[in-house]
Amino acid sequence: MNPATAMYIIQALHGLAYGMLLFLVASGLTLIFGMVGILNMAHASLFMLSAYLCYQVLAFTNSFWMSLFLAPLITACLGLLLERFFLRKVQAHGLGHIAELLLTMGISMVIAESVKSIWGTESLVISIPPSLDGLASFAGIHYPIYRLFIIGLSFCILALLVTVLYKTKLGKIIRATASDPGMVSILGINTPKVFAGVFALGAWMAGVAGVAAAPMLTVFPGLADQVGMDAFVVVVVGGLGSLLGAFVVSLTLGELNSFGVQFIPKLAPVLVFGFMAIVLSLKPNGFFGEGDH
């Protein structure tokens, strides 16, 4: 293959890998927003926490697969507790979205400080599991197996999410709850449980993303801000609550970053925000946003 073509394919794969990782984080965020109507400011902190948990589980079990199983599970349980004992209490008092926003911001700060006091502020060493280390070769292109794994894992979770949301009764309930929770409860469904479940699901996806990111990116206390910022851009530009929007915009950001670095490196960092400005000025509710949130 022509070396230039090969490089473009590799850059496209880089964009895809980061884009899909971003989607894992952003999809949970947008799902929660669609249900509860708030941007969960603690979402990216849960993502980071899971990366740290991955480190801890690795330290105990030395198995990446074990941490891929355990860390998101713990993160989901934590999400469940946060919803049950904090968010629901604030909602029950009818203090409005500002109070919920402040609450989740507070939670994110508590997580950030806890992470620092438990694991310190230095970046942690997490190696790629031996079974996923190395390069895969196809059509004259060499590409890291781990990044392909991230792409594959993210697509699997996307497929799982779409199946659950569109093919199961639970998914129908979730989608119905997003549009009219009061009516759903009139039909005999315990909506607070649905809320909690979705919150846990969102936290679990952030957890999976955290573990997936741990060996690829650097695990340090700034990780939440780093990825959280991009995830917020994705959710806002994609349309609050829109899964399809999150998917399209995550991939767009990933590719913008890759090809931006390749062709216009000086502008690469601002491309994302330029993209956001253009989309929001044309469609203030985002790509796939509905006007009524």
Added chain:
Amino acid sequence: MKVLNVKGYLFVLTLLMMGLIFCNNCIAFQPLAGDIETFNPSFQYFDEDADDVIKIGLLWPFSGPAAANGAIYWLQIGWAVHDINTQGGVMVDGKQKKIVLIKGDTQMEPAAAKRAAEKLCLQDNVDIIMGSTGSHIAAIGQNVAAKYKKIFVNMASYSDTLMDQDKFNKYTFRTCSTTSMLANGLAHFYANRPEKDFYILCQDYAYGHEFAENFVQALAQVRPDARIVGKDFHPLFVKDFAPYLSKIQGANAQVIITADYTPDSNNLTKQWDQLGMTIPLAGPFVLNPLALQSIGEPYGKGFVTVQSCLLDLDKPGNKEFALAWNTQWKRWKDPLYSTNLFQWTGSTLAQATIGTYWLMHVIEKAGELNPDKIVATWEGDQTIIFGNLYSMRACDHQAMFNMHVSEIEWPNDYYEKSAGPIKVTAIPAEKIVPPPPKGLKNCQ
């Protein structure tokens, strides 16, 4: 007989005087002569209200996201202070005084740094301030210190412009290297090497640009046939370096020159490995045993590191320091200091220790804590510490010393799972220290 007696008296008197001078020398401290075995960085306590001590304020981030950086300097400076204090202290005003360290937490934020510096000067009444990571923070530190006529010793901030005609003040000294010294040292290393095609990847702010410019200029002088095949400046805290690295691979570079520090340098190293790259990284912070451990074999073999002081067991002085340090490190159980990052000296893990020894030598030579006396003594001073000669340029207070560059190797005797400097090349100070700023009055 009487005459003889007088002569005898004179003889005895001379002996006594010689003895006094000699004794003065034996009271003076020597690096590593103290009770280093009792040093533990996690358990350092100082009586901040004690009288007749030398109070030193440390202006570093001791809390917040950059707290790890403050912890590194607390360790380095604490080492020298413990060593000196267990020898009795520093001879000032005719008696031995112990050193007391007082933390001034900058939190890496200008407003907090200013408050901390003011407090050190006014409330704690320190004699000397040491600092500071981040050139914007160091600038604040040196201004506040000058306002209260306190000596400020810059041990951590590299920016060349900190000591130019606009920012220089007579109470500020810099014992660490400048960005240009690091860049020049690295460029000189490549004067006699086979590599010719360089790609520059630096952080997109003053420091990264300063490093890149100096490297390119110096390389053009010592290696006219070298080519810069590409240059990228990336924003701070890049998540994924893969697009940059693939681009570099496409540009057919032979060396990647990077001045990045953590977390960017760690991330870069990690993703460099993920992409299966073989083009070595070269820069001041590429030798990070933790990051190199994470990428697996051969643990960064072939990377090139440049620093003012590098681990070098072939060098007398440096060897004793390194071995003593490593012996102590094995006793530190605090997770903050027990990682491989602190296993050996060298790299950034020495410059503040050396700076502290140097300052104390100067104070002892001055014999008093009067800042003007210290300034006069330090200007033009030359001291050998751990086998390296350090001299203080009188006109702009910039320390001058050799730079050390090494292509790191694995396996080595130092680290089980990280490449380390086996052969260290010294680049002479006169080749790499930048000329004094032209605008400075004293330098004309």
Added chain:
Amino acid sequence: MILEAQNLHVYYGLSHVLQGVDLSLEEGETLCLMGRNGMGKSTTLKALAGVIKPKHGKVTLKGRDITGKQPHQIARAGMGYVPEERRVFPNLTVIDNLTMGAKPPAGDGKNQVLWDVERVFRHFPRLAERCNNKGANLSGGEQQMLAIARALMGNPDVLLVDEPSEGLAPIMVLEVRDILAEINKSGVSVLLVDHNLEMAMSLAHKVCLMGKGRTGYFDTAEALQKHPEILAKYLEV
């Protein structure tokens, strides 16, 4: 008595909306609740379904006290509720609207006909035709049918229906009436609120008339028809 309300009081903030509502619905009957606008008919249904909490009073369903329970608990106890706004899920297809809340009857269900998609589609052939359309794309009449059908999928013992004929074309009103009659015949007790007197009287076994937050006249439909002056008192503006 399958559903009974005693002395219900409801407040919206400071305004005292229900000031003592008494209702009783016999098993298998259709009870029609009528009154002028703003008398509290819809509020009564909401209070029964648990959407708003009464401040005083008591509601029993099949002898069980359900006062102050959550809407989903009341629904599971055997109450179906079709709100006035219909509240069809716009982002779900007709079939998904129906199946998402499907559940078996609350009791043993021995005497009841079991409502499932098949049976619903037999009674609502229009919905069967538009099976894969999104809720948002249905006409007003179709949405009304979907709302009723959706409530039936929960196999309720009692169905509360609020203003089913509102905003519908006359032909659709007839269709809705026939369906409600069939539902009642299948064994579901119905509590209906509607302005359409003709439809209400043709369906109701009993009628309850409301004025100013209180229930007043309560008797069989036949009895009421003999006293047009009472009807006029409660209904004419």
